[in-house]
Amino acid sequence: MTAHTPPPPTMGCRNAPLLKERGQHEVFCGLTGIIWLHRKMQDAFFLVVGSRTCAHLLQSAAGVMIFAEPRFGTAILEESDLAGLADAQEELEREVDRLLARRSDIRQLFLVGSCPSEVIKLDLSRAAERLSAKYAPRVRVLNYSGSGIETTFTEGEDACLAAMVPALPASDERQLMMVGALPDVAEDQALDLLAQMGLTNVSVLPARNADTEVSVGPNTSFALTQAFLGGTHAALERRGARHIPAPFPFGEEGTTAWLRAVAQDFGIDQARVDAVTDAPRARARKAVAKAAETLSGKSLFFFPDSQMEIPLARFLTRECGMEALEVGAPYIHKALVAPDLDLLAEGPVISEGQDVELQLDRCRAAQPDLTVCGLGLANPLEAEGLCTKWAIELVFTPVHFYEQAGDLASLFARPLRRHDLLKLEAAE
Numbered sequence: 303m304t305a306h307t308p309p310p311p312t313m314g315c316r317n318a319p320l321l322k323e324r325g326q327h328e329v330f331c332g333l334t335g336i337i338w339l340h341r342k343m344q345d346a347f348f349l350v351v352g353s354r355t356c357a358h359l360l361q362s363a364a365g366v367m368i369f370a371e372p373r374f375g376t377a378i379l380e381e382s383d384l385a386g387l388a389d390a391q392e393e394l395e396r397e398v399d400r401l402l403a404r405r406s407d408i409r410q411l412f413l414v415g416s417c418p419s420e421v422i423k424l425d426l427s428r429a430a431e432r433l434s435a436k437y438a439p440r441v442r443v444l445n446y447s448g449s450g451i452e453t454t455f456t457e458g459e460d461a462c463l464a465a466m467v468p469a470l471p472a473s474d475e476r477q478l479m480m481v482g483a484l485p486d487v488a489e490d491q492a493l494d495l496l497a498q499m500g501l502t503n504v505s506v507l508p509a510r511n512a513d514t515e516v517s518v519g520p521n522t523s524f525a526l527t528q529a530f531l532g533g534t535h536a537a538l539e540r541r542g543a544r545h546i547p548a549p550f551p552f553g554e555e556g557t558t559a560w561l562r563a564v565a566q567d568f569g570i571d572q573a574r575v576d577a578v579t580d581a582p583r584a585r586a587r588k589a590v591a592k593a594a595e596t597l598s599g600k601s602l603f604f605f606p607d608s609q610m611e612i613p614l615a616r617f618l619t620r621e622c623g624m625e626a627l628e629v630g631a632p633y634i635h636k637a638l639v640a641p642d643l644d645l646l647a648e649g650p651v652i653s654e655g656q657d658v659e660l661q662l663d664r665c666r667a668a669q670p671d672l673t674v675c676g677l678g679l680a681n682p683l684e685a686e687g688l689c690t691k692w693a694i695e696l697v698f699t700p701v702h703f704y705e706q707a708g709d710l711a712s713l714f715a716r717p718l719r720r721h722d723l724l725k726l727e728a729a730e
């Protein structure tokens with residue numbers, strides 16, 4: 303059996319009224335991004351300038367990996383630093399000296415700001431500039447904020463990539479930049495498809511190693527693979543690069559539309575794209591259809607969390623036959639998600655931001671079959687009998703492009719199957 307994707311809706315959600323909420327929200331902070339970024343950039347080190355709370359967050363999110371050869375750590379701000387009794391700036395620079403003396407493998411060092419470093423107004427950009435001058439060309443030192451104040455967990459990656467853009471060398475070459483930290487397996491598949499289409503001058507931000515040249519300029523077109531890269535998108539445009547708007551490469555439809563948009567930008571004809579994509583498209587449709595047996599006809603409610611909600615709602619409604627009741631996203635960057643909104647049929651409430659109590663009321667009233675939310679809300683909602691899916695898993699699991707389409711659908715089917723089994727057991 304293969305899935306059938308319906309034709310584009312006559313009325314998508316691009317201009318649907320937005321429910322804007324600005325109340326209390328339940329999210330993880332941007333430090334979380336370090337967990338997948340440090341795996342991607344193999345010669346980078348992330349030094350969080352924060353408190354013991356920040357260190358605990360990283361240790362528990364990273365599990366045992368911290369005991370291996372760590373590529374992230376925390377420079378702990380003690381009470382004397384926070385009270386302004388010590389020169390935290392000098393101490394930080396001494397800490398970096400010690401780290402770089404010990405670790406010759408580090409080629410890129412990120413000083414990552416946190417709530418405490420922001421409260422005491424520690425100037426990490428000045429520290430990064432001074433340290434960069436001191437350690438160039440062996441090590442490049444950059445800084446960004448992973449602070450949890452008013453942010454979501456995916457913003458850490460956006461802030462990190464945006465911080466890298468001003469340091470990229472300039473180039474006038476006609477080239478494609480693929481932007482977003484993907485697991486290597488998904489990234490390799492995308493590069494292979496692009497190469498088969500005839501695109502060879504392709505770079506990836508972030509690159510796996512500091513030595514891989516990634517340049518930018520007016521003849522660079524860039525395609526985003528993650529929907530949460532609004533700051534990086536703006537930074538690349540400031541360097542003269544041009545964004546290729548496209549649905550995000552989730553599922554068969556999203557991947558095909560993404561590749562077609564890139565092909566069009568580079569003057570590659572559709573027949574060539576079809577020849578390259580026909581076989582993987584058929585495989586993706588077949589794999590999605592299997593999981594869609596569980597998902598089809600089920601209702602869906604997204605709490606705002608990962609910023610991937612709109613492209614995922616498009617995939618789950620169009621390729622898996624689900625019905626979206628509410629699609630909440632922390633921020634809606636129309637420049638990034640409009641092509642996905644065009645494909646999402648009108649009907650669901652589209653909400654931006656959060657007022658968690660009001661949204662919980664709407665969710666309880668709607669009684670969706672599946673609720674996608676953060677860890678903090680999942681347990682209480684499960685206790686109330688709702689079936690939930692943690693959004694955070696989506697950034698740790700390969701879910702992009704054709705060969706992962708079936709896995710992506712299965713990630714949503716699994717909690718529904720488990721929920722049904724538990725109900726059956728309870729009834730016996």
Ligand code: SF4
Nearest residue numbers: 331356416417449450
């Ligand atoms: S950056 Fe802020 S929210 Fe994140 S762990 Fe540190 S103190 Fe907590």
